[in-house]
Amino acid sequence: xxxxxxxxxxxxxxxxxxxxxxxxxxxxxxxxxxxxxxxxxxxxxxxxxxxxxxxxxxxxxxxxxxxxxxxxxxxxxxxxxxxxxxxxxxxxxxxxxxxxxxxxxxxxxxxxxxxxxxxxxxxxxxxxxxxxxxxxxxxxxxxxxxxxxxxxxxxxxxxxxxxxxxxxxxxxxxxxxxxxxxxxxxxxxxxxxxxxxxxxxxxxxxxxxxxxxxxxxxxxxxxxxxxxxxxxxxxxxxxxxxxxxxxxxxxxxxxxxxxxxxxxxxxxxxxxxxxxxxxxxxxxxxxxxxxxxxxxxxxxxxxxxxxxxxxxxxxxxxxxxxxxxxxxxxxxxxxxxxxxxxxxxxxxxxxxxxxxxxxxxxxxxxxxxxxxxxxxxxxxxxxxxxxxxxxxxxxxxxxxxxxxxxxxxxxxxxxxxxxxxxxxxxxxxxxxxxxxxxxxxxxxxxxxxxxxxxxxxxxxxxxxxxxxxxxxxxxxxxxxxxxxxxxxxxxxx
Numbered sequence: 394x395x396x397x398x399x400x401x402x403x404x405x406x407x408x409x410x411x412x413x414x415x416x417x418x419x420x421x422x423x424x425x426x427x428x429x430x431x432x433x434x435x436x437x438x439x440x441x442x443x444x445x446x447x448x449x450x451x452x453x454x455x456x457x458x459x460x461x462x463x464x465x466x467x468x469x470x471x472x473x474x475x476x477x478x479x480x481x482x483x484x485x486x487x488x489x490x491x492x493x494x495x496x497x498x499x500x501x502x503x504x505x506x507x508x509x510x511x512x513x514x515x516x517x518x519x520x521x522x523x524x525x526x527x528x529x530x531x532x533x534x535x536x537x538x539x540x541x542x543x544x545x546x547x548x549x550x551x552x553x554x555x556x557x558x559x560x561x562x563x564x565x566x567x568x569x570x571x572x573x574x575x576x577x578x579x580x581x582x583x584x585x586x587x588x589x590x591x592x593x594x595x596x597x598x599x600x601x602x603x604x605x606x607x608x609x610x611x612x613x614x615x616x617x618x619x620x621x622x623x624x625x626x627x628x629x630x631x632x633x634x635x636x637x638x639x640x641x642x643x644x645x646x647x648x649x650x651x652x653x654x655x656x657x658x659x660x661x662x663x664x665x666x667x668x669x670x671x672x673x674x675x676x677x678x679x680x681x682x683x684x685x686x687x688x689x690x691x692x693x694x695x696x697x698x699x700x701x702x703x704x705x706x707x708x709x710x711x712x713x714x715x716x717x718x719x720x721x722x723x724x725x726x727x728x729x730x731x732x733x734x735x736x737x738x739x740x741x742x743x744x745x746x747x748x749x750x751x752x753x754x755x756x757x758x759x760x761x762x763x764x765x766x767x768x769x770x771x772x773x774x775x776x777x778x779x780x781x782x783x784x785x786x787x788x789x790x791x792x793x794x795x796x797x798x799x800x801x802x803x804x805x806x807x808x809x810x811x812x813x814x815x816x817x818x819x820x821x822x823x824x825x826x827x828x829x830x831x832x833x834x835x836x837x838x839x840x841x842x843x844x845x846x847x848x849x850x851x852x853x854x855x856x857x858x859x860x861x862x863x864x865x866x867x868x869x870x871x872x873x874x875x876x877x878x879x880x881x882x883x884x885x886x
Contacts, residue, residue, distance in 0.1 A: 397466040398425040426571035441575040455484035469498035482512035503777035590641035597626040601647040609777030627662035649674035660692035678724035725763040742772035744789035770803035
């Protein structure tokens with residue numbers, strides 16, 4: 394049976410800021426490649442099309458897919474880009490209604506039957522690897538696929554039914570290597586402190602034990618910690634290096650240094666195999682120290698990311714960010730000392746946010762010389778999160794303005810108000826934050842290495858927009874002042 398795995402292009406939704414999204418987030422679709430590997434392991438023929446990498450429109454992706462004449466095609470969806478998957482699936486159904494369309498991913502797991510739109514025949518929830526394999530087996534044998542756990546489907550009358558919850562995975566060692574041979578694996582590139590690198594994604598650990606309010610940890614059961622045997626993880630890295638010549642790795646582990654001995658064992662085994670790799674990942678600021686970073690650097694670490702979010706103590710309590718701020722200062726200092734690029738993520742518009750708390754965070758960034766790189770995103774209350782519940786119920790000054798998930802983007806737009814800060818206020822503050830941060834001369838080199846000429850150009854665009862906004866504010870303030878001289882019947886004079 395021929396099966397296609399499709400990954401539509403999504404960065405166009407960010408407009409001019411799509412440059413940063415393409416440069417920093419155009420990663421191989423690891424989850425889809427893993428499902429393709431499950432299909433191939435069971436004797437099916439699989440193909441993958443990464444519309445993001447290939448620059449395909451939804452129409453082009455649909456046409457290219459139908460030309461492959463698959464029996465079935467699969468999508469994975471996050472909330473902000475579910476509408477893009479839907480558009481591609483709708484077009485495929487128009488071109489060839491016989492093609493079975495399935496969809497899974499975090500958005501589907503959260504909204505459940507609401508994701509089973511007419512363009513999709515089946516929706517998978519939870520860990521889909523085993524249910525997907527069982528589904529393909531039943532489909533090929535002509536058996537009743539609705540007996541497979543973990544799927545939404547339609548009965549003969551068109552009513553949506555659920556087959557029952559599938560068990561969550563308790564191990565990942567039995568999973569095959571992702572089918573990277575179905576992708577243009579040599580074409581995935583990322584800028585690093587040691588030059589532009591062809592890279593691959595790899596996962597050695599699933600899960601994060603914490604419950605920050607902006608993560609859908611309850612709905613997605615992400616607090617389970619599942620580790621691969623370090624030998625198996627190292628063997629996959631060995632396979633990638635030997636098969637594709639790729640030596641830079643993006644670790645998808647939610648918290649790379651959560652289990653210190655685990656990640657050290659993986660990179661030590663890779664070194665014992667004779668490979669000199671480089672790699673990067675994300676962790677918590679209180680889970681790094683001098684000895685650990687020194688060892689990881691010796692094994693190829695070049696970049697580490699942290700979620701700083703906000704410096705305001707009350708807001709950090711609300712969002713359940715329980716790492717004391719002192720650890721972020723020290724973690725950046727440690728990484729700088731060892732020549733490792735530290736990347737810090739922040740959000741504005743969190744519950745409890747005011748213009749004063751935003752400026753408090755900006756003031757910290759302005760003076761924190763050890764913080765060389767930072768990303769400032771506008772808070773998005775994704776469905777399934779505690780943050781979404783707060784926004785809906787109006788807690789801590791939050792007000793949700795839209796349930797249109799296609800608008801749930803982090804740059805240049807906002808779907809919430811908070812304590813009088815409008816969406817436009819948040820966008821203006823985001824621009825101000827980037828300008829405040831990257832106007833410091835000691836950050837220019839890091840910005841150039843990370844974002845290049847286009848990044849500098851877009852920073853100038855932000856500067857222009859910010860200056861235009863300030864001019865409009867001064868103009869409006871002037872008009873208001875003139876208006877005060879008018880009479881009650883002619884308030885503007």
